[in-house]
Amino acid sequence: MHVARSTNALGGTGASDLFQLLRDGVPKSRTELAALTGLARSTVNDRLSALAQLGLIGPATAGASTGGRPPRRVALLPDARLALAVDLGASHVRLAVVNLLNAQLNTYEEPLDIASGPEAVLTQVMRRADELLVELSRSREDVMAVGIGLPGPVHFETGRPARPPIMPGWDGFDVPGWFHQHLAAPVLVDNDVNLMALGEHSRLARPVEHFLFVKVATGIGAGIISGGRLQRGAQGIAGDIGHVRVRSGDGVYCHCGNEGCLEAVASGSRLADRLRRAGRQDVIGGRDVVSLVDSGDLEAIRAVRQAGRDLGEVLAASISFLNPEVIAVGGRMAGAGEHLLAGVREVVYQRAMPLATQRLDIHTATQSRNAGLLGASLLALHHALSPEGIDALAEAKPAETTPAETTPA
Template identity: 75%
Template sequence: MIMETDHLLPNPLGAGGPSGPSGVFQLLRDGTPKTRTELADRTGMARSTINDRLAALTELGLVGSATDGASTGGRPPRRVALLPEARLVLAVDLGASHLRLAVCDLLNRQLAAAEEPVDIAAGPEQLLGRVLERADELLTRIGRERRAIMAVGIGLPGPVHFGTGRPSRPPIMPGWDGFDVPGWFRQHLSALVLVDNDVNIMALGEHSQLSRSAEHFLFVKVATGIGAGIISGGRLQRGAQGIAGDIGHVRVSSGDGIFCRCGNEGCLEAVASGSRIAAILREAGHPEISTGGDVVRLVDAGDLEAMGAVRQAGRDLGEVLAASISFLNPEVIAVGGRMAAAGEHLLAGVREVVFQRAMPLATQQLDIRQAVEHHGAGTRGASILALHHALSPAGVDALAAAAAASPAPAAD
């Protein structure tokens, strides 16, 4: 079982941390070359111990010699550093109607990426098979093989029990309930597999792109569905069953008589999602509008009815966010997803209600903004999730144990 215990924000390991190779490795994860003396000073270990730890990490293929450090006289100090492309991670963002995936190195630099439309209702076997096909294509493009992948991070558009990686009664994912996603991947890859809700991984990706540090952050996705990813105290919050942030099924005042696909009346998703706005505009005389993307194009064309419908959706969203602010007190709220492309028309409605209803102290310095990452937040967050666990002390120790049990080349 996988437990989320590590802080998401930088927490360099110093003396008193793990004493094995993984402890030394944590100091090299940032990619900055360091001398053996620097590592000994940071950890409190003897130089001979540092040499032993580095030898073990070198055998794993994770670290190697860097360019010589500056010398103050005599022989220049030899430095060691992380080898970013020694291993790879596969990042997958699987939505209701899209598949995005990327192959990244150990510094989370994207080496190759792909995107295509899919239908999540096609089921897990077909779609995960497609993921692996596209992954093979990306690996071929950069001259690597599957054995180079040390971890997979994947986001799914529904509730996920993070400890098992199994979807839990996802409303728009027929055939996925309880499916063993990590188990399926392990039939094809010798890699750690992390599965989470797609909004959670988007929150991780967007949070990493903030221009200022924010330990209290709320990411809101407005598309076919509506959901939120919560980072509080620097930690991603999933809740007991993995549905923390499921704001799409909170009742709003304008939802009377409108039934949601979950079976309840008046849910935010039923009145403010992209598909609902499209339905409203069709009823108003725009038969060509069928998706949230169509709505955004109509807004961009200056259609007043579309602008008004999007702004009202923003007000409905603002009603739920005003209550969320009282609970979570975030510093930054970023709104992403397909409907966020409507820009200030959506955000104006959100701000109108939030600043009217939320406590002044909570909104005094609150930044409500459009997400920076329009399409890449999911894959960026999936790779962050995979790297966070694979390169943790426990992850490196597990890699060392596996290598000892069955030695294999670290890279192609």
């Protein structure tokens, strides 16, 4: 989603760009900001006053003095505004209300059937979001942006799902338009695995520019970060590895209509089907498969290990194209842990070039359950707090006179 730049109360790219230096929440003085920007202190003060009028910054505790009057410092007010993060899966919804430093203030999770259609699902999401806000004594007016992940392809520029195979009734639905009927905030919609990739990437132990996040659950997909940037592709389906053909899928038809898709043989639901045919009648979905693996059921372990091999077949080819440093495997089936990863590594190290795998780290995602919410809130805040987002906020709210006691000096 792009926002056109224009002249406004913040002076176009003036105060909104200055604000980027305060986004980390670390207090800074006028002198520090002037040195960092090369601007005159009077200009810095004018732009800080404009940001204070928007309620985004305020005085911080006094800084250390080097002689004379201690410097007065300003900082981002983390709870001045909020963002709403929504992680929608095939059978669940997770929500979080976060502050401007991406700290989760309130969260909620419940079962949900994505196939019940956009109107029913989004109405439920909005109702739960209102409840979270009320518990914080806040309202919709405090929401600065919304980030939403959907379990299917999404045209990111429009926020509309594009022929999602497990989401009947969602194709082309104007998700941002629906939310704009209820709150006046930018709404950014992306594929759920893309957002999981963003969330997991933000919590890696070291900086990584080339990263692959793989979700194995009801569906299978990947989020690609290359050169430090999320790659969505021309139509928003980059990373749709669940519909790549694998050898063990011969004669097996996928819900997309094609034969032999990875998702048709290695997803949690298909593994559950296989185990039911083997006599495990109480296995309903991926969670039950993982429980059997945890209990040491040999049939379940063999099924998961083969799913790992099938996934490894696709990842070996992906590694040749993308050359990632780290591959993190998340989603419900990642709960099977090393049994799934052992199958992946077996095939990857056999088929991928040694140069591509000698330093490759393949591990279970550390943020598997929370990654989607982290990514959704990162997406929302990145947009809302960007220079374009701050400029748009200023246009939407005419500047008011700032009380003397809150004007940053």
